[in-house]
Amino acid sequence: MVRAATGQTRDADLQTLIVAVARGDQAAFKAVCAQAGPAVFGVVRAVVRDPCQTEEVCQEVLLEVWRAASRFEPGKGSALAWVTTIAHRRAVDRVRAEHRLAERQVRAAWHQVAYDEVAEAVEARLDQERVRRCLGSLTSVQRESVTLAYYGGYTVREVATLLAAPEGTVKTRMRDGLIRLRDCLGAR
Amino acid sequence: MRTPRRPEPHTLAGAYALDAIDGPDRARFERHLARCPACTAELRELREATARLAGAAAADPPADLIEHVVAAWSGRPTRLRT
Numbered sequence: 001m002v003r004a005a006t007g008q009t010r011d012a013d014l015q016t017l018i019v020a021v022a023r024g025d026q027a028a029f030k031a032v033c034a035q036a037g038p039a040v041f042g043v044v045r046a047v048v049r050d051p052c053q054t055e056e057v058c059q060e061v062l063l064e065v066w067r068a069a070s071r072f073e074p075g076k077g078s079a080l081a082w083v084t085t086i087a088h089r090r091a092v093d094r095v096r097a098e099h100r101l102a103e104r105q106v107r108a109a110w111h112q113v114a115y116d117e118v119a120e121a122v123e124a125r126l127d128q129e130r131v132r133r134c135l136g137s138l139t140s141v142q143r144e145s146v147t148l149a150y151y152g153g154y155t156v157r158e159v160a161t162l163l164a165a166p167e168g169t170v171k172t173r174m175r176d177g178l179i180r181l182r183d184c185l186g187a188r
Numbered sequence: 189m190r191t192p193r194r195p196e197p198h199t200l201a202g203a204y205a206l207d208a209i210d211g212p213d214r215a216r217f218e219r220h221l222a223r224c225p226a227c228t229a230e231l232r233e234l235r236e237a238t239a240r241l242a243g244a245a246a247a248d249p250p251a252d253l254i255e256h257v258v259a260a261w262s263g264r265p266t267r268l269r270t
Binding site: 029037038041077081084087089128131154175186 | 199203205210233234237238239240241244245246248254256261262
């Protein structure tokens with residue numbers, strides 16, 4: 001499929017660039033920022049929400065990408081996964097340092113709406129429609145557990161409170177949901 | 189009343205991939221990961237799925253954000269906009 005091949009080619013480019021960054025290549029770092037910037041910005045903005053803090057966290061993430069580039073192992077997963085793992089971790093660590101559950105609970109009701117707004121506001125990207133369709137193939141509890149955690153930055157305990165479900169159930173739904181998402185996205 | 193059974197660590201790969209566990213739980217799962225190749229392999233695959241979630245939310249960052257990062261990286265002071 002052309003679309004999948006294009007995604008793989010882009011990721012191969014990003015891998016090559018990160019390896020070059022590890023060697024201190026300044027032009028490569030600019031290219032990494034240009035190529036991975038939109039995904040980093042998107043995920044950090046979804047979790048952090050505040051525009052100023054979003055920018056701060058994005059800067060921290062990209063500088064961490066530079067510092068950690070020498071630890072990137074191309075054989076162990078995609079470059080995009082490596083970068084977005086750093087971005088998501090930084091984003092959730094920021095919001096958890098800032099907010100307590102009581103405050104964040106208020107925001108929970110509109111989080112799904114917020115995600116839809118974000119997704120719709122963005123111009124159609126390579127993969128977006130497919131991801132939305134695959135999220136739609138999850139059960140509602142799987143989808144809520146995955147999206148509250150990923151886009152909302154909520155912990156298992158918080159998601160369990162929000163969905164009035166046992167923590168063990170939420171952990172299982174997160175795993176099952178991601179496995180189903182992976183299978184759906186991987187299918188040609 | 190039934191005592192809740194402590195979940196097996198390898199069921200936590202999903203929650204860990206979503207950064208939904210932290211503190212001692214995160215550290216405990218990371219120790220488990222170090223000696224569980226099956227969980228390491230599963231986590232790698234689940235992170236490809238979360239990367240696609242990030243990709244689906246992608247949006248153009250403000251233009252000066254990247255400029256600031258590159259300036260910080262190269263050790264030059266950021267030029268103020270006039």
